[in-house]
Amino acid sequence: MSEYKYLSGFGSHFSSEDERYPNSLPVGQNSPQVCPYKLYAEQLSGSAFTAPRTENVRTWLYRKLPSAVHLPFQPFKGAEYFRQNWDEQPPNPNQLRWKPFDLPPKDGKRVNFVEGLHTVCGAGDPRSRHGLAIHIYSCNSSMDNSAFYNSDGDFLIVPQQGVLDITTEFGRMSVAPNEICVIPQGIRFAVNVDSPSRGYILEVYDGHFVLPDLGPIGANGLANPRDFETPVAWFDDRDVKDFQVISKFQGRLFVAKQNHSVFDVVAWHGNYVPFKYDLSKFMVINSVSFDHCDPSIFTVLTCPSLRAGTAIADFVIFPPRWSVQEHTFRPPYYHRNCMSEFMGLILGKYEAKEDGFAAGGATLHSMMTPHGPDVKCFEGASNAKLVPERVAEGTQAFMFESSLSLAVTKWGEETCQKLDAAYYECWQALKNNFQITKN
Numbered sequence: 001m002s003e004y005k006y007l008s009g010f011g012s013h014f015s016s017e018d019e020r021y022p023n024s025l026p027v028g029q030n031s032p033q034v035c036p037y038k039l040y041a042e043q044l045s046g047s048a049f050t051a052p053r054t055e056n057v058r059t060w061l062y063r064k065l066p067s068a069v070h071l072p073f074q075p076f077k078g079a080e081y082f083r084q085n086w087d088e089q090p091p092n093p094n095q096l097r098w099k100p101f102d103l104p105p106k107d108g109k110r111v112n113f114v115e116g117l118h119t120v121c122g123a124g125d126p127r128s129r130h131g132l133a134i135h136i137y138s139c140n141s142s143m144d145n146s147a148f149y150n151s152d153g154d155f156l157i158v159p160q161q162g163v164l165d166i167t168t169e170f171g172r173m174s175v176a177p178n179e180i181c182v183i184p185q186g187i188r189f190a191v192n193v194d195s196p197s198r199g200y201i202l203e204v205y206d207g208h209f210v211l212p213d214l215g216p217i218g219a220n221g222l223a224n225p226r227d228f229e230t231p232v233a234w235f236d237d238r239d240v241k242d243f244q245v246i247s248k249f250q251g252r253l254f255v256a257k258q259n260h261s262v263f264d265v266v267a268w269h270g271n272y273v274p275f276k277y278d279l280s281k282f283m284v285i286n287s288v289s290f291d292h293c294d295p296s297i298f299t300v301l302t303c304p305s306l307r308a309g310t311a312i313a314d315f316v317i318f319p320p321r322w323s324v325q326e327h328t329f330r331p332p333y334y335h336r337n338c339m340s341e342f343m344g345l346i347l348g349k350y351e352a353k354e355d356g357f358a359a360g361g362a363t364l365h366s367m368m369t370p371h372g373p374d375v376k377c378f379e380g381a382s383n384a385k386l387v388p389e390r391v392a393e394g395t396q397a398f399m400f401e402s403s404l405s406l407a408v409t410k411w412g413e414e415t416c417q418k419l420d421a422a423y424y425e426c427w428q429a430l431k432n433n434f435q436i437t438k439n
């Protein structure tokens with residue numbers, strides 16, 4: 001049985017039935033007033049009812065019981081570092097680098113995906129639907145008889161270690177390192193793991209992730225729509241009496257009990273769906289003559305703001321590729337940016353800093369915080385013979401780039417104890433090479 005079908009493009013219409021129950025989708029206006037198999041119809045709206053047609057997203061779910069059947073929500077105890085308080089720490093304009101974040105301790109304690117969420121930095125407020133948060137997850141056990149949904153925004157999940165087996169209301173997805181998935185606002189899901197697992201999450205409050213426009217690149221390139229996959233309908237046939245639904249609502253977690261599983265959707269149709277993408281399928285566009293393209297050329301997905309061309313957050317990768325430019329310094333340039341740049345490393349070593357930036361770690365270069373290649377990279381690239389070469393082979397670095405100025409949490413700055421106080425030293429040995437005569 002195939003777990004997935006290809007998306008033919010964002011905004012397309014999809015439909016899916018659990019293969020055990022054929023013809024479970026009502027057919028247009030010829031449907032009876034009772035759904036096939038006596039299922040309940042429930043709409044999940046991902047945009048305002050009146051959003052323009054190009055942005056209007058919703059899905060109809062045909063399920064055994066409506067989601068409304070649950071006991072009242074209570075505050076959830078756990079995940080104490082999953083918080084959106086941007087005023088815990090004074091602002092820090094320094095270059096920040098984290099050593100790899102901890103996996104769960106090997107003391108036998110079980111930590112599931114929700115319990116293992118830790119917020120590193122962010123900005124804005126889910127109540128006004130503007131902003132973002134960046135989290136690390138670190139877990140070693142599965143979510144048994146429980147599910148999570150985010151009332152505040154979308155999750156873009158980037159596994160770094162361990163495969164995530166994700167059950168959603170729409171069906172199941174397996175997401176491995178070097179793949180990503182997006183779980184849009186409100187969609188319930190549970191994560192199963194069979195080994196210690198770690199990764200990064202970009203949460204956006206403003207809107208949904210979409211493919212970037214390609215402009216003069218044309219119809220093909222970067223992340224191609226046909227490579228995105230969404231689950232086929234599947235439901236949990238077990239008789240579950242004690243199920244927990246955990247909701248992130250206005251930055252806090254709440255839990256409600258119910259005597260049925262949320263994974264009871266037999267069929268669905270619509271265009272508001274979870275999806276996954278294999279980063280190895282990204283079609284790299286790069287310079288083939290001279291000069292250095294901006295990293296926006298590597299954008300996989302973007303959450304646009306209302307300002308033209310300016311993202312709440314872009315998800316950008318630095319995949320293996322050919323480097324063939326002439327007459328130019330090939331690694332990333334020295335840089336000061338009106339955007340915030342949070343980087344992570346899924347595997348391998350990052351070309352601009354081969355030492356110190358390790359898989360499972362991160363860096364944050366905030367607004368107008370200078371950054372760029374370290375001494376070793378600068379010296380090497382300044383003297384390299386400019387022949388075509390493969391770069392970033394065996395690696396996958398990524399960037400969450402935002403037009404918002406990000407505050408670091410107390411967990412990110414202190415509690416996690418991974419901040420590398422010596423990071424600034426990587427630039428200190430750069431020499432002033434200025435000379436009156438031309439080289």
Ligand SMILES: [Fe+2]
Nearest residue numbers: 335337341371
């Ligand atoms: Fe930069």
